[in-house]
Amino acid sequence: MAHGEWREGLDGFKQNSDEALDELVDALVSxxxxxxxxxxxxxxxxxxxxxxxxxxxxKNQDMVELLSLETLYGRxxxxxxxxxxxxxxxxxxxxxxxxxAIATLEAAHVVKAVITQNIDALHQKAGAKRVIEIHGHLxxxxxxxxxxxxxxxxxxxxxxxGSIPPRCIICNGTVRPDVVFFDDQMPDAFRExxxxxxxxxxxxxxxxxxxxxxxxxxxxxxxxxxxxNLEPTPYDxxxxxxxxxxxxxxxxxxxxKVLRLRGMT
Ligand code: NAD
Numbered sequence: 047m048a049h050g051e052w053r054e055g056l057d058g059f060k061q062n063s064d065e066a067l068d069e070l071v072d073a074l075v076s077x078x079x080x081x082x083x084x085x086x087x088x089x090x091x092x093x094x095x096x097x098x099x100x101x102x103x104x105k106n107q108d109m110v111e112l113l114s115l116e117t118l119y120g121r122x123x124x125x126x127x128x129x130x131x132x133x134x135x136x137x138x139x140x141x142x143x144x145x146x147a148i149a150t151l152e153a154a155h156v157v158k159a160v161i162t163q164n165i166d167a168l169h170q171k172a173g174a175k176r177v178i179e180i181h182g183h184l185x186x187x188x189x190x191x192x193x194x195x196x197x198x199x200x201x202x203x204x205x206x207x208g209s210i211p212p213r214c215i216i217c218n219g220t221v222r223p224d225v226v227f228f229d230d231q232m233p234d235a236f237r238e239x240x241x242x243x244x245x246x247x248x249x250x251x252x253x254x255x256x257x258x259x260x261x262x263x264x265x266x267x268x269x270x271x272x273x274x275n276l277e278p279t280p281y282d283x284x285x286x287x288x289x290x291x292x293x294x295x296x297x298x299x300x301x302x303k304v305l306r307l308r309g310m311t
Contacts (some may be wrong), residue, residue, distance in 0.1 A: 087253020
């Protein structure tokens, strides 16, 4: 469907239209506690492939298998070479207009918090202050036994010196990235994300296939939610509006309209 067309969904939701975009603008303008939740799709325009989008990593190699506890412990050579290189590739990227628009909306007090499934820290690089990272980050790594924390670079240095898996200097445990892999427990940040979602009267979901649990349950905890995503998600029909477009193009338009309607420009 081309941008500009729209259709009413089963529940009367608006999709892929200027009308849908305005519906998201209205929701943001009238909300008292809006939270944004992002997924890998918000960072594709920064050059970080997503897992399941049209050009996602998923289609090229089995990322679930590579970035899993099974590979980490069962095939450490593969994990600490190929897996670590995928993670490292996310570290030197720059925020795109979508991250910047979200940071602008937060600075204008329209958005109260950003819940992200991403580990790339691009929201913080764009200036967002309250970022809840529910799948971890790439700033540190830690010992799986005594929980000692090291800079992320420690793993690369150890691997370069032939220490696979990298060992904890205190207890000789395995040092692993502070990232939530498939089958890992959710961090404390997830509790905070649930609290924010339950508090919010509107959640804007950006660039997520909404297929990874438990993150996919968060929009349902908000009073209402809207979606910006390139492809359909299982939650589209429950959204007040869905805009099928590139986050880096759609979000700056939305931010500009919201700030104008709130008298901030
Ligand atoms: P996903 O890969 O499952 O889905 C991404 C969605 O974004 C897709 O539906 C795709 O159509 C959409 N998309 C892609 N480019 C877009 C764009 N420019 N504008 C709007 N939509 C776009 O991502 P997910 O739901 O976040 O789940 C994947 C898991 O993998 C998450 O846990 C995430 O932490 C992790 N991951 C993170 C990164 C990162 O930190 N940048 C990258 C890859 C995967």
